[in-house]
Amino acid sequence: MKKFNHVIVRRPCKAMVEGITSGLYPGKPDFELALKEHDDYIEALKQCDVDVTVLEADERYPDSCFVEDPALITRKCAIITNPGAESRNGEKDEIIGAVKKFFSDDQIEYIKAPGTLEGGDVMMVGDHFYVGRSARTNEEGIRQLTEILAKYDMTCSEVKLEEVLHLKTGVNYLEDNNMLVSGEFVTKPEFQKYNCVQIPEDEAYAANCIWVNDTVIVPEGYPAVLKAVQDLGYKTILVDTSEYRKLDGGLSCLSLRF
Numbered sequence: 001m002k003k004f005n006h007v008i009v010r011r012p013c014k015a016m017v018e019g020i021t022s023g024l025y026p027g028k029p030d031f032e033l034a035l036k037e038h039d040d041y042i043e044a045l046k047q048c049d050v051d052v053t054v055l056e057a058d059e060r061y062p063d064s065c066f067v068e069d070p071a072l073i074t075r076k077c078a079i080i081t082n083p084g085a086e087s088r089n090g091e092k093d094e095i096i097g098a099v100k101k102f103f104s105d106d107q108i109e110y111i112k113a114p115g116t117l118e119g120g121d122v123m124m125v126g127d128h129f130y131v132g133r134s135a136r137t138n139e140e141g142i143r144q145l146t147e148i149l150a151k152y153d154m155t156c157s158e159v160k161l162e163e164v165l166h167l168k169t170g171v172n173y174l175e176d177n178n179m180l181v182s183g184e185f186v187t188k189p190e191f192q193k194y195n196c197v198q199i200p201e202d203e204a205y206a207a208n209c210i211w212v213n214d215t216v217i218v219p220e221g222y223p224a225v226l227k228a229v230q231d232l233g234y235k236t237i238l239v240d241t242s243e244y245r246k247l248d249g250g251l252s253c254l255s256l257r258f
């Protein structure tokens with residue numbers, strides 16, 4: 001099934017080594033290696049039958065390569081979010097230009113203060129959106145998102161997060177009713193209606209795979225997850241994200257797919 005035509009990414013900047021990190025995966029990112037991994041990521045996406053818009057690095061925002069957070073793009077509208085991390089908040093103003101190439105002004109919506117929301121907290125399942133209430137996404141942000149989606153006949157429901165940074169850090173939808181779930185999401189009642197593939201604890205990072213037009217991009221180094229995804233019948237491409245992992249970032253965070 002072809003669902004996505006476009007992808008937006010932003011090149012990592014040198015300042016990424018100062019990006020936000022929980023320290024869960026220790027070490028400072030190696031910038032040169034991060035660039036190479038980004039090249040590989042773009043190459044993998046191109047193999048999935050999408051055109052890739054590559055935005056220039058923005059040194060003012062160390063985490064700006066994680067373009068998934070300042071915008072949420074749906075089938076019917078684009079939403080510029082209001083990132084809850086202070087050092088990242090300005091990224092929302094820098095993503096608008098790229099979004100405007102694909103959406104007219106009346107199809108672009110905005111999450112406004114005091115609402116905060118980051119795209120990493122939003123998981124799209126058809127026209128329904130699961131939204132994680134996290135340190136980055138607050139109740140008011142979710143209220144505004146619900147209102148915006150309703151205008152376009154789309155729905156949304158809240159998922160409370162206890163352990164992870166963003167919702168999609170721990171759960172990702174692969175289409176065809178298949179969902180990768182790890183940690184706190186394994187037992188969430190709202191996900192039981194899907195075919196949940198439980199990710200072993202020592203491979204929790206790889207819950208963050210991305211489905212792009214029937215290919216699933218899987219982070220390198222997680223054999224159990226790779227096998228589980230292949231057993232579901234998907235073609236897979238491996239991409240090493242070691243340097244982004246040190247900043248708690250993964251495959252989904254690095255692009256907007258629509």
Ligand code: CIR
Nearest residue numbers: 020066120166247248249253
């Ligand atoms: C941050 O803490 O905001 C970045 N270092 C990582 C963002 C990862 N984004 C995502 O999970 N959507």
